[in-house]
Each structure stands twice: as C-alpha cells, then as structure tokens.
Amino acid sequence: MAMKGIRRLALVLALGGALAPSMAMAGTGAGPGSVRKQIESSLVVAGDVYIETDGSVSRLDIDQEEKLPSGVVKLVRDNALQWKFQPVVREGHAVKAIAPMRLRVVAKKLDGDRYEIALRGVSFERYDAKDPQSVAYLKLDAPKYPTDAFRSNAAGTVYLVVKVGRDGKVEDVVAEQVNLRVIGSEGEMAQFRKLFADSAILASKRWTFRVPTEGEAASQPYWSVRIPVSYSLNRDPSEGQTYGQWISYVPGPRQVAPWSSTSDSANFAPDTLVDGGVYMADSRTPKLLTPLQGG
Structure with missing residues (x-):
C-alpha cells in the first residue's frame, strides 16, 4: 500500500500563566489541509477528586503539579471545584468519596500564534490488577506493528472495547477510537486507522483475563473492558505517557460496541485512559452531572 505525502506531527507548545499558549509546528512539509485542521494538541492531568455527601467537590489534589503549566493547573482547579457529582451511596447512605481523575486538556488554535486551552474529556477509572471485583490480565500478547504503518513512520493509539466471557476469554472486540500521530490525506488516514485497529483486534x-470473583460484577454473564493499545516509533511518547508533555495527534471518530447496553457520561473520553490498564466499561465510578468547564 503506497503512502505518499505522510508527515509526522511534532509540537512545541509553551504555556505559562496565560490561557493562550503559542504553538510551533515543525516538520518536513505541510500535510493535507483538511486533516491538519483536525489536529489536537493535548496533555492529561491526573489527580484525586474529593466528593462530599451532597456531590459537591471540596478538594482537588493534582499529581506532580510542578510538571504542569501554571495556566493548565489554574483552569483545571477552578473548574473542578465547581463540579457536581451524583452522590456516592453505600449501603443506602450518601458517603464522602475520593475518585481518581484523568482529565484531557486540549489546546485549540485561534488565529496567528494564539491558542486557547479547554477541558475535553475525563475518566474516573482506576486499574488495580489485584482487585477481585474487576477484570485483570492473565495473558497478554503484544500486537505486531503493521508493516505499512512502520514503513510510513506512522504512530497511533487504538482504544479497544473488549467483551470478556465468564471463562476469561475474548468473545468480541471493537476499536472504539483510533488516534493518529501522522498526517496524510483523508483516505490515507482511514487506511492507517484500519491498519492499527486490525492489528490490535487480532492480538x-x-x-485471557481473570474475571471478577467478588462484588456485584461477579454474577454478570460477561464484562466489557476498555484497553488502550499504543503504537510508537523511535521512543516517541503516546498520548498521556509522558506526564506534563503536550502531544499532537489527529483524533479518530468514536463508535459504540454493538453489545453495549450502557451509556457513558457525556464528559467521558476513552483517550484519558492509561496504557497498560484494563478498565471496566460498566463500572460504577462517580457520575459527573455538570459540564467539565463552566459548570
């Protein structure tokens, strides 16, 4: 498969106290205009959200705050303290809770060298391989890097939704989203997404997985889990791998798993999940009721 005109994305984005970062794009040439307009530059902010019995947020602890631009820290903290959750209930009573947070912050181009940052998606999932109430890996074979993608120096991340049966084997799988760190024509981008998705699905x-043995989830006929699969060359970081570092990519469209009977929060984004984890798609994480920004 011929892949001409492909360009890797490189980003240098400096952001201090202001909320309008400047961005310089480096490369060997310009990619197709329609695809370039889809480029996002983002980083992931992690931390813990303290939820009160009425669902309000009383405190936000941000991980490694010193590694993050001050403007990002301010934006996240100012908005998170306005969030409202559905109260967390245990044994029929509302209780205080601490939820792990991974929040994607996106830089969007305005005009000239001016950019603004905004909150794009969040997850409150935590992966604990020893938790008997959750699905965890038993056997994990790494996927092969697609030959045509390797030859074209293409990279990306596939966000899988996997249906795990009671025997711990995969019953079905779908690529929910494929983000690319490469620029080409619309047709080439679609081919790259398919290459990466097919590779991840095949692997x-x-x-095989260890299935839940305790809690409410243990009685389910199957479990849906989300698993990010990253394809990187030359030690380039994938989305969220290097904390505090901006990453450029072209986000792919999302699709719903055909067997899914639950709907995600409007604020959820699969590309906030960390590589190497298994995340219960139907878990009972705290539900955010207000918008991410301006709520």
Whole structure:
C-alpha cells in the first residue's frame, strides 16, 4: 500500500500563566489541509477528586503539579471545584468519596500564534490488577506493528472495547477510537486507522483475563473492558505517557460496541485512559452531572 505525502506531527507548545499558549509546528512539509485542521494538541492531568455527601467537590489534589503549566493547573482547579457529582451511596447512605481523575486538556488554535486551552474529556477509572471485583490480565500478547504503518513512520493509539466471557476469554472486540500521530490525506488516514485497529483486534483475541470473583460484577454473564493499545516509533511518547508533555495527534471518530447496553457520561473520553490498564466499561465510578468547564 503506497503512502505518499505522510508527515509526522511534532509540537512545541509553551504555556505559562496565560490561557493562550503559542504553538510551533515543525516538520518536513505541510500535510493535507483538511486533516491538519483536525489536529489536537493535548496533555492529561491526573489527580484525586474529593466528593462530599451532597456531590459537591471540596478538594482537588493534582499529581506532580510542578510538571504542569501554571495556566493548565489554574483552569483545571477552578473548574473542578465547581463540579457536581451524583452522590456516592453505600449501603443506602450518601458517603464522602475520593475518585481518581484523568482529565484531557486540549489546546485549540485561534488565529496567528494564539491558542486557547479547554477541558475535553475525563475518566474516573482506576486499574488495580489485584482487585477481585474487576477484570485483570492473565495473558497478554503484544500486537505486531503493521508493516505499512512502520514503513510510513506512522504512530497511533487504538482504544479497544473488549467483551470478556465468564471463562476469561475474548468473545468480541471493537476499536472504539483510533488516534493518529501522522498526517496524510483523508483516505490515507482511514487506511492507517484500519491498519492499527486490525492489528490490535487480532492480538486481543488471544488475550485471557481473570474475571471478577467478588462484588456485584461477579454474577454478570460477561464484562466489557476498555484497553488502550499504543503504537510508537523511535521512543516517541503516546498520548498521556509522558506526564506534563503536550502531544499532537489527529483524533479518530468514536463508535459504540454493538453489545453495549450502557451509556457513558457525556464528559467521558476513552483517550484519558492509561496504557497498560484494563478498565471496566460498566463500572460504577462517580457520575459527573455538570459540564467539565463552566459548570
């Protein structure tokens, strides 16, 4: 498959106290205009959200705050303290709770060298391989890097939704979203997404899992889990791998798993999940009721 005109994305984005970062794009040439307009530059902010019995947020602890631009820290903290959650209930009573947070902050181009930052998606999932109430890996074979993608110096991340049966084997799988760190024509981008998705799906069908043995989830006929699969070359960081570092990519469209009977929060984004984890898609994490920004 010929892949001409492909350009890797490189980003240098400096952001201090202001909320309008400047961005310089480096590369060997310009990619197709329609695809370039889809480029996002983002970083992930992690921390813990303290939820009160009425669902309000009383405190936000941000991980490694010193590694983050001050403007990002201010934006996240100012908005998170206005969030409202559905009260967390245990044994029929509302209780205080601490939820892990991974929040994607996106830089969007305005005009000239001016950019603004905004909150794009969040997850409150935590992966604990020893938790008997959650699905965890038993056997994980790494996928092969697609040959045509490797030759074209293409990179990306596939966000899988996997249906795990009661025997711990994969019953079905779908690529929910594929983000690319490469620029080409619309047709080339679609081919790259398919290459990466097919590779990840093929590998996932050989995986096996430890299924829940305790809690409400233990009685389910199957479990849906989300698993990020990253394809990187030359030690380039994937989305969220290097904390505090801006990453440029072209986000792909999202699709719903055909067997899914639950709907995600409007604020949820699969690309906030960390590589190497297994995340219960139907878990009972705290539900955010207000918008991420301006709520």
